[in-house]
Amino acid sequence: MATVVQLTGAGVSFGGVRALRGVTFAVEEGEQVCVIGPSGSGKSTLLGLMNGRLMAESGSVEVFGQNLAQLTARQLRQLRCGLAWVPQDLGLVPNLRVLQNVLCGKAGRVGFFGLLRRLVLTRMQEAERIRGLLERLGIPEKLYERTDTLSGGQQQRVAIARALYQEPAVILADEPVASVDPGRARSLLELLTREAREEGITLIMSLHHVELAREFFPRLIGLQAGRVAFDQSTADVSSEKLRELYATGEE
Numbered sequence: 109m110a111t112v113v114q115l116t117g118a119g120v121s122f123g124g125v126r127a128l129r130g131v132t133f134a135v136e137e138g139e140q141v142c143v144i145g146p147s148g149s150g151k152s153t154l155l156g157l158m159n160g161r162l163m164a165e166s167g168s169v170e171v172f173g174q175n176l177a178q179l180t181a182r183q184l185r186q187l188r189c190g191l192a193w194v195p196q197d198l199g200l201v202p203n204l205r206v207l208q209n210v211l212c213g214k215a216g217r218v219g220f221f222g223l224l225r226r227l228v229l230t231r232m233q234e235a236e237r238i239r240g241l242l243e244r245l246g247i248p249e250k251l252y253e254r255t256d257t258l259s260g261g262q263q264q265r266v267a268i269a270r271a272l273y274q275e276p277a278v279i280l281a282d283e284p285v286a287s288v289d290p291g292r293a294r295s296l297l298e299l300l301t302r303e304a305r306e307e308g309i310t311l312i313m314s315l316h317h318v319e320l321a322r323e324f325f326p327r328l329i330g331l332q333a334g335r336v337a338f339d340q341s342t343a344d345v346s347s348e349k350l351r352e353l354y355a356t357g358e359e
Contacts, residue, residue: 109113109136109137109138110136110137111124111135111136111173112135112136112137112171112172112277112278112310113135113137113158113169113170113310113312114133114135114168114169114170114171114279115131115132115133115134115136115157115158115164115167115168115169115172116132116167116168116170117130117131117132117166117167117168118130118131118132118157118164118166118167118169119131119165119166119167119247119334120153120157120162120163120164120165120166121158121162121165126332127150127153127334128132128150128153128154128157128335129163129184129333129334129335130166130167130335131150131154131167131334131335131336132167132336133306133329133336133339135310136310136311137277137308137310138154138308138309138310139310139311139312139326140301140305140310140313140324140326140327141311141312141313141325141327141328141329142312142313142314142315142324142325142327142328143155143312143313143314143315143328143329143331143334144314144315144319144321144328144329144330144331144353145316145330145331145337145354146332146353146354149205149331149332149333149334150333150334151282151283151314151331151333152196152282152283152314153334154314154331155280155281155282155312155314156282157169157176157251158171158191158280158312159171159188159191159193159280160176160179160184160187160188160191163176163177164177169197171187171191171278172187172190172277174187177224177309178235186257189274189276190276190278190279191275191276191277191279191280192213192270192271192272192274192276192278192279192280193240193271193280193283194267194271194279194280194281194282195282196282196283196284196286198263198264198266198267198284199267200255200263200266200267200270200327201255202254202255202256203254203255203256204238204254204255205251205252205253205254205255206242206247206250206251206252206253206255206266206269207235207238207251207252208271209255209266209270210238210241210242210266210273210282211273213235213269213270213271213272213273213274214273214274235251237273237343238251238269238273240249240276241269241272241273242266242269244267244299244303245265245268245269245299245303246299247265248264248267249264250262250266260287260288260292260294261288261295261296264284264285264287264288264296265296265299268283268284268296268299268300268303270317272307272309274310276307277310278308278309278310278311278312279300279304279309279311279312279313280302280312280314281311281312281313281314282314283314283315283316284296285297285315285317285320286301286315290317293317293320294320294323297320297323297324298324300313301325302325311313312346318350318354321342322342322345325342326341326342327339327340327342328341328342328345329339330345330350330353332353336353337349337353338353339353
């Protein structure tokens with residue numbers, strides 16, 4: 109399998125405070141990996157490094173074999189076409205319809221004016237493809253609903269549909285189920301991990317809920333104070349390791 113993400117000694121700081129220090133690991137094509145750790149351990153910063161929204165001050169971050177620090181702005185935009193990003197706030201446009209929000213998944217490929225044309229004049233073929241995505245995610249009837257009228261769980265499904273519509277090689281998801289109850293979070297994670305597995309998409313996610321991480325991901329990376337505390341198969345991560353991981357912060 110090919111390596112799609114490689115961090116080597118990556119470090120970054122904000123205002124003199126080290127957020128990440130000497131982070132090294134690789135993720136192979138098709139893997140499903142979850143990053144866990146206390147609040148403030150650097151999970152969001154790590155995801156930001158991998159999608160190029162942040163740049164490492166030390167070490168290197170390579171995605172698809174390219175060192176992000178060496179890319180031009182245009183090259184970085186092109187590379188991001190293969191990276192779907194699901195932020196904590198989901199990044200949806202509230203007053204647009206679900207169809208239009210999902211269409212935004214192709215913004216990087218078609219450019220601003222191409223996206224504008226699609227938002228105004230959506231082809232029937234594209235609308236039907238998006239309806240099919242929404243059907244797989246359980247909300248086909250919401251295709252033409254305004255996104256701000258949906259529940260939190262439905263909006264998260266829209267964000268997942270937008271990521272899948274992008275046809276990425278990698279999905280990076282930063283705490284995508286933080287705002288819903290554990291039951292709904294479990295349902296959404298089941299959907300996302302299944303879709304990624306069936307489409308052969310690499311999935312890298314940060315999660316607050318340790319038990320959900322253990323249930324759905326075969327590999328866990330534990331972050332503590334900006335360092336990798338462990339990087340192991342879920343079966344090998346003991347309860348004692350998890351207690352040590354969260355000993356210095358709140359889960």
